[in-house]
Each structure stands twice: as C-alpha cells, then as structure tokens.
Amino acid sequence: QVQLVESGGGLVQAGGSLKLSCAASGRTLSTYTMAWFRQAPGKEREFVAAINWIGVTSYADSVKGRFTISGDNAKRTVYLQMNSLKPGETAVYSCACAGRFLGEPASFVYDYWGQGTQVTVSS
Secondary structure, eight states: OEEEEEEOOEEEETTOOEEEEEEEEESOOSSOEEEEEEEOTTSOOEEEEEEETTOOEEEOTTTTTTEEEEEETTTTEEEEEEOSOOGGGOEEEEEEEESSOOSOTTSSOOSEEOOOEEEEEEO
16 A cells, blocks of 8 residues: 655645645555646636656646646655646646556555645635
C-alpha cells in the first residue's frame, strides 16, 4: 500500500501562486506515475498534471505554461507549483499514484489517492 498526503493548499488572490506537496509513504515503487487532479464544487474531477519515475511530465492544456509538476525521489514527494491562478481554479486538489507507466496519465486508473487539499482563488 501507498499512502499519499497533500499539503500546501490555501487561499490566494487571482494571479497569485501556491505550491502543493504530495508526500508518499508505505510501499516503495520502482516505476510509477504520479499525478494531480482537481475537483471543483459541482464539477467532475479533472486531470491537472502528471510525472513518472523518469521525469516525463504531462499537463492539461488549461494549465500549460502556468503550472509545473516536479518530484523529489529522495523525499518521496511530488510538487505542483501553480502560478497565475484563476478564480475558476478553486477546487480540491488531489494527488494520485499508479505503480506503473501510464500511457494515458489523464485517465483515472490510479491505484492510490490522497484526501486532497483545498485551493481557493479569490477574484
């Protein structure tokens, strides 16, 4: 089992920045895909960004150029740097992990999910 704990959410003004962290514990995976998803009130969960064990990243079109996903294998932590945040990006941001390569990282076929952290962007 892998446990994921997100942190770093909060309240920020539009145009501001936040950095989210996702710390993994438990079973060590030699190959993995880790991702961030978000779910706004009344909306479906949507893919934000992903990174795999060799550092290949992918992003939703809506966040390209503003968000950066990165990982620190030694700390077993994945980060999401979010810049130029928009009010419509208010959501619960959740971290997910799959113990394998995912050809479609935007899919929901992840094995483990965190509880999420609230991000609120005020206008």
